[in-house]
Amino acid sequence: MPDFPLRKTMLFIEDIHHDGGPAPATPRRRAAIVALVKNPFAGAYVAELQQAMDDLKPLGLIMTDRLIAAMGGIEGIDGYGKAGLVGEGGELEHTALWHVPGGYAMRERLGEARAIVPSSMKMGGVGTRIDIPLGHINAAYVRSHFDGMEVGVPDGPRADELLFALAMARGPRIHNRMGGLAAEDAVGEDGLR
Template sequence: MPEFPIRKTMILLEDIHHEGGPPPAAPRQRGAILALVKNPYAGGYVAQLQGGMDDLKPLGLMLTDRLIAAMGGRAGIDGYGKAAMAGAAGESEHAALWHVPGGYAMRERLGEAKAIVPSAMKVGGMGARIDIPLGHINAAYVRSHFDAMEVGIPDGPRPDELLLALAMSRGPRVHDRMGGLAARDVKGEDGLR
């Protein structure tokens, strides 16, 4: 059973009050939580990795709970996404270990979340940044919630680490006006509409 000890975590919160136009009724909030963990697969090729996803599930739940708390609770959170970055001694497939534990933790804690959790994976060096894609939690076709949050930790990931990240949001992009399915019209049946 591989172990993924945590070296550090970071929480980022932002409230967007306007983007050059009139202020919205309520600011848009985006939040992210990041963890730097040891990558037990770094430094060589390992054929079987899938067991590592189960080992990361408790971390996914813990990070989800901490991010929801930092954002003031579950109410109104209607967007989410995840990302992972392997350090230079790792590979993108190591970052892909985050798909199940990151995505399912948020879906479990946020309740009736139906849409796929958008994700990004890559390999990067110390201080590299990654965009966490965001989408509506119940309908992938809600254009007003297509967004991204750029994150990184200055001293990571080290070559033998993974940077694991979750993001959530409240509300549409400020001044969204690209049409498409409106959040108020979501049926939430299939994760698309």
């Protein structure tokens, strides 16, 4: 049973009041949470990693709950995404440990979320930043919700650490006008349309 001691978490909150053109009636909120944890696999190749995802599930739920609170509650959250960043002592595959704990925690707490949780992964040293891709929670083809949020921690990830991130959004991009499937027309049965 791998151990992922938590070193720190950080919250990022953006309220977008204007983006050129007329101001929206309601500001758009995006928020992200990151956690820096010890990477128990750093420095060695380990063939079997999948079972370690279970050890990260509690962290996924804790981060999701804090993120929902930062968003001001669950009402209206309609975008999400996740990311993983590994320090240079690990390997990119270690970031994939976040797929189940991060994605399923948000789906569990948000209820009707059917679309795949967009994800990005990369390796980097202390101070490296990563973009968390965002998409609509029920239909991947809703273009108005394609977005990203950049996050990073000044003192991580260290060589033997992993940075795990979750992000949520309320509402489409300000002044979205690229057409495609409208959020209100999404059926969401297959997570695509």
